[in-house]
Amino acid sequence: MAQDGPSHHPQPDPDRPVIDEALVRKTAHLARLEVSDDEIPGLVEHLEKILDLVDTLRSVEIPEGHRPDLHVSQATVSMTREDQSSKPTDAGGPRDPAAFGGNAPDWRDGSFVTPRVVG
Amino acid sequence: MSNRSSLPPIDATVGEAQQWLADGHCTSRQLIDGYLEFLEGGGRELNAVVEIFNESAQQAADQSDQRRAQGQCFGPLDGIPFTAKMNITTQLGSSDASSPMLRGFKAQEDATAVRRLRAAGAVLVGKTSCDEFAMGASNETSSHGVVSNPWDRERVPGGSSGGSAALAGSHGWSFHLGSDTGGSIRQPAAFCNATAIKPTWGRVSRRGLIAFGSSLDQICPIARDAVDCQSVLQVIEGHDPLDSTSLRQSTSSQQKISQPKIGRVALISDGLGPGIDASIASAVRSAAQQMASQGIEIIERSLPHLEAANACYQVISTAEASSNLARYDGVHVGVRGQSEDLQQLYETSRHQGFGSEVRRRILLGTFVLSAGYQEAYYNRALAVRDLIRQGIDQVLEDCDALLLPVSPFAPFPIGERIDDPLALYACDILTVTANLAGVPALALPCAFDEQQLPIGMQLMGAHGSDHVLLEFGQRWQCWNDEHRALPQGGTR
Numbered sequence: 001m002a003q004d005g006p007s008h009h010p011q012p013d014p015d016r017p018v019i020d021e022a023l024v025r026k027t028a029h030l031a032r033l034e035v036s037d038d039e040i041p042g043l044v045e046h047l048e049k050i051l052d053l054v055d056t057l058r059s060v061e062i063p064e065g066h067r068p069d070l071h072v073s074q075a076t077v078s079m080t081r082e083d084q085s086s087k088p089t090d091a092g093g094p095r096d097p098a099a100f101g102g103n104a105p106d107w108r109d110g111s112f113v114t115p116r117v118v119g
Numbered sequence: 120m121s122n123r124s125s126l127p128p129i130d131a132t133v134g135e136a137q138q139w140l141a142d143g144h145c146t147s148r149q150l151i152d153g154y155l156e157f158l159e160g161g162g163r164e165l166n167a168v169v170e171i172f173n174e175s176a177q178q179a180a181d182q183s184d185q186r187r188a189q190g191q192c193f194g195p196l197d198g199i200p201f202t203a204k205m206n207i208t209t210q211l212g213s214s215d216a217s218s219p220m221l222r223g224f225k226a227q228e229d230a231t232a233v234r235r236l237r238a239a240g241a242v243l244v245g246k247t248s249c250d251e252f253a254m255g256a257s258n259e260t261s262s263h264g265v266v267s268n269p270w271d272r273e274r275v276p277g278g279s280s281g282g283s284a285a286l287a288g289s290h291g292w293s294f295h296l297g298s299d300t301g302g303s304i305r306q307p308a309a310f311c312n313a314t315a316i317k318p319t320w321g322r323v324s325r326r327g328l329i330a331f332g333s334s335l336d337q338i339c340p341i342a343r344d345a346v347d348c349q350s351v352l353q354v355i356e357g358h359d360p361l362d363s364t365s366l367r368q369s370t371s372s373q374q375k376i377s378q379p380k381i382g383r384v385a386l387i388s389d390g391l392g393p394g395i396d397a398s399i400a401s402a403v404r405s406a407a408q409q410m411a412s413q414g415i416e417i418i419e420r421s422l423p424h425l426e427a428a429n430a431c432y433q434v435i436s437t438a439e440a441s442s443n444l445a446r447y448d449g450v451h452v453g454v455r456g457q458s459e460d461l462q463q464l465y466e467t468s469r470h471q472g473f474g475s476e477v478r479r480r481i482l483l484g485t486f487v488l489s490a491g492y493q494e495a496y497y498n499r500a501l502a503v504r505d506l507i508r509q510g511i512d513q514v515l516e517d518c519d520a521l522l523l524p525v526s527p528f529a530p531f532p533i534g535e536r537i538d539d540p541l542a543l544y545a546c547d548i549l550t551v552t553a554n555l556a557g558v559p560a561l562a563l564p565c566a567f568d569e570q571q572l573p574i575g576m577q578l579m580g581a582h583g584s585d586h587v588l589l590e591f592g593q594r595w596q597c598w599n600d601e602h603r604a605l606p607q608g609g610t611r
Contacts, residue, residue, distance in 0.1 A: 017492065024482070031441060031485040032448070032462070033478055034470035046479055047486065049541055054487075054496060056430045060503050068501030069508075072320050072334045072364075072557045073582070079363050091234060092326065092361040095227055103224055105455035112450050115459045 016055070019047045126153045129290055130605050133199050133347040136292040140187065140198055147187070147198030150292060151180035151242055154200040157290050158245055165267045167276070167285035169205055170212040170246040176200070179242040186240065195350045197240030200293040202247045204283055205263075207296055207338060208327040209233055211243060216329045217261040218251045220453045220472030230327020231362065232296055232338045232355040239354045247282030247295060251474045252444065253303055253331045255279050256546035259537045260476045267533070268310060269606045270572055274530040277307030277546075280315075280341065287313035287341045288573070289606055294342035294351050300332045301432050302525070302550025304339040305562035309525035309575025312564045314592065314602055315341035316348050317550075318585050320557035321366040323352070324359030332439040333364075335432075335554040344602050345563065345592030352585060366583075381519040381591040384410060384578070385420040390523030390549050399524045402566035402574040406599070407522060413598055418518060423510035425552065427503050429544065432551035434487050434500035440477075441484030447472060479540060508556040515581050520588065523549055525562050525575040550577070559585040561592050564602040573601075 017023065024043045028035045035043065086093040101107030126149060127139045139145055155173055162168040183198035192198075203209050206216040208226030215221040229237065237243060251260045258266040258281025266281040268274040269289035276285040280297030283304075287295050288311025297304045299317040308315035316339060323338045330336060340351035359365045386407045391400040407417045424431075449455040449468025456467025473481070487496035514521055527548060536542040553560035560579045568574055580588045596602050 015495065023486075027482055027486045027489060029466075030489055031481050032445070032465040032469055033473075033481060034466040036470075043479070043482065046540060047483065050433060050483055050544075053541060053544070054430045054434055054500075056427050057434070057496075057499050057503050060424055060427045060506060062499070062502045062506070066502050066505070068498060069505050070501070073366065079367075081360065081363065091228065091231070099227055100451075103452045105449060105453065114450055115461050115464055117461050 016051065019044050019051065126150065127292060129292075129607070130343070130603055131291040132343045133292065133294055133350060134195065136199060137195050137197075141192075147180040147183040147242070148177060150198065151176050151200055151244065154244060154290070154292055158286075161289060162245070162286055165269060165272075165276075165285045165289065166264050167247055167266050167282040168202065168245045169217075169248050169263050169282070172211050172244055175211055176242050176244045179237075183240050183242065193240035196236065196354060199241050200244040201236060201241050201295060202245045202283065202286060202293070203230070203233055203243065203296045204247050204249050204280055204298055206249055206253050206298060206329040206331075207233060208329070209243060209246065212246050214246070214329065215262070216252045217249050217263055218472065218474065218477065219262050220447050221329075222262070222454070224452060226327070228327065230338065231324040231359045233327065235354050236296075236351070241354075244293070247280070247286065247297075249282055249297070250279035251477050252329065252440070253279040253298055253300055254440070254476055254480055256302070256306055256543050257531075257533075257536065258282065258307070259533065260474055262474070265533055268530050270312065271530065271570075274532055274572070275310070277310035277526070277530065279303040280307050280339075283341050284308050284311040284313050284315075287311060287315075287343065291343050294340055294347050297339050297341050298328055299337055299339045299554065300335045301436060301547045301554050304341055305525045305550050305560060305575070305577055306546055308341050308562040309564070309573065310530040312573035312602065312604055313341050314344050314348055314561075314563055314596075315339055316352065316559060316561045316585060316589060317553055318352060318356065319366070319559045319583050320554070321364050322356050322559070322583075322585060324355075324362040324365045326359055326361040330443040332436040333443060334439060335436055344596050345561070345589050348561075348592070349586065349589040352589070356585075381415070381578075381587060383416040383418060383518045385514045385518035385521045386417050387422045387425070387521050387523040388419050389422050389425045394548070395524060395527045396529060398568040399527065399529070399574050402568070403522065403524045403576045406565040406576050409598060410595070413594075420514050420518065420521075422514060422521065422552070424503060424507050425548075428507055428552045428555060429548045431500045431503045431507065431555060432547065433483070433544065434496050435504065435555070437480045437484030438488050438497050439484070441481045441488065444473075444477070444481055476540065504555050507552060511552070511556045511558060511579065519580065520584075520591065521579040523577060523579075525550060525577045529568055529570070529572045529574070553577075553579050558582050559588055561588040563592050563595055564604075565599065566601060567604070
């Protein structure tokens with residue numbers, strides 16, 4: 001049974017990536033997350049600890065040639081529906097685009113506004 | 120007309136409150152007014168409720184009373200108050216998932232579950248606090264502040280559906296919609312002495328549920344007893360054209376078990392060993408003995424890979440979260456940082472809008488999906504998930520349900536674990552299995568510990584056996600009345 005709290009990783013593992021500032025910054029960039037210098041040591045420590053926990057996955061023997069099932073339920077595999085239009089009064093029907101603007105931080109003339117990306 | 124001014128006892132279930140209405144002891148308007156008064160008082164004191172819809176609730180109650188007077192009552196939920204968790208969209212109020220990122224977010228439509236409930240006459244009275252984006256087990260990461268456990272105000276109510284559970288655990292007449300990705304309805308139900316079911320994945324439409332881990336998330340009812348949970352599930356379940364992953368099969372075709380009733384229960388020994396509070400293990404063993412005395416056959420079984428389930432969950436849930444939460448970019452909804460560069464705008468906005476726990480999970484999820492690590496982490500977790508699913512199927516080959524505790528420990532003091540994320544993740548070790556396997560799991564109150572804190576147990580069943588579990592829960596609650604207890608002293 002899993003113990004309450006982190007387990008100790010006994011020795012360096014050749015398969016285990018080195019968690020350092022460079023890896024955290026690279027991953028944060030992939031996630032489009034800003035990280036401050038102050039946060040780095042805490043995030044390195046957290047990732048180390050969580051990967052200690054995650055490494056228990058390695059103790060599970062996976063049958064050779066096993067292909068993971070990507071579906072939670074076989075009942076929803078290849079589910080299709082008729083391609084039909086819906087009315088604004090239908091649940092999930094089309095909305096006035098302006099309605100989305102109400103939740104946008106910057107909405108002008110029917111468009112989401114971003115910083116200039118071309119020219 | 121009989122005396123219409125008396126309200127039901129505060130521990131009355133939805134079923135009993137409905138009978139109260141049917142017998143003319145009070146009107147829905149009186150019931151709703153009484154419940155709104157509780158929300159403004161006790162609900163606010165617990166910090167469980169974020170928004171209260173006084174005016175619209177009173178109007179809906181009046182309409183319910185008119186239907187009843189004309190003999191056109193919609194059914195068992197007509198005129199009954201309910202709340203929705205902040206990560207479930209409602210046209211009324213805001214739906215911010217308790218995150219600064221979505222502060223003030225106004226949904227265009229009700230979630231399908233909410234829409235179906237309102238169409239059945241249920242009265243939406245408010246929105247409840249939760250952990251930010253439903254990521255947490257203590258309701259301490261909510262942007263609306265910490266929620267208190269009604270049994271001990273210094274302790275957490277559990278999470279992430281902590282607001283829903285705190286209300287369900289302290290007052291009757293009502294039910295609440297929460298959600299469960301890794302235990303988020305069952306663990307708070309256990310901490311607050313409420314009853315809740317995490318349905319089979321796909322049984323309830325996820326349309327309008329602000330996504331965390333799509334292959335794990337389900338909208339769930341939480342209430343005073345199993346009868347109420349079943350009444351709610353019967354309204355919200357069923358295929359929804361707006362959620363292509365909602366199941367189309369009829370209830371009967373989803374049943375894998377041959378017996379309509381639970382006769383043989385597997386007591387999962389791995390859930391009673393080291394790492395589990397002795398008082399909780401003892402309470403669940405006693406519950407098994409109580410079932411045995413009622414003719415249920417109890418067989419002790421091991422559940423393979425239970426230890427790896429939490430690791431598997433951490434990988435899959437964060438991977439899905441990193442993808443689902445990519446949509447919050449400072450452009451379409453929510454918080455926006457200041458930058459003239461688009462990439463920088465994304466990063467700054469997401470730094471400002473997400474709390475530290477959400478950012479930690481996005482980071483881990485991005486890591487396990489990133490080039491070079493996906494095979495070792497994400498794909499391996501998917502393979503382990505298959506084995507966990509098979510392990511449950513094996514136990515269910517000759518048993519009708521699995522019995523184990525909900526939480527390895529009792530409700531803990533506010534602040535005790537919040538600075539140690541892994542200590543919080545340990546809350547989920549017994550609940551994540553049901554989400555990974557997609558099977559239903561019912562949380563039931565079973566005892567109180569020496570500190571008078573509630574202890575919950577859970578029953579997991581085969582895919583589609585939700586109502587079989589709920590019917591067993593009703594039998595259990597005829598044998599054991601702990602679920603009637605309220606912190607203020609209910610009738611037991």
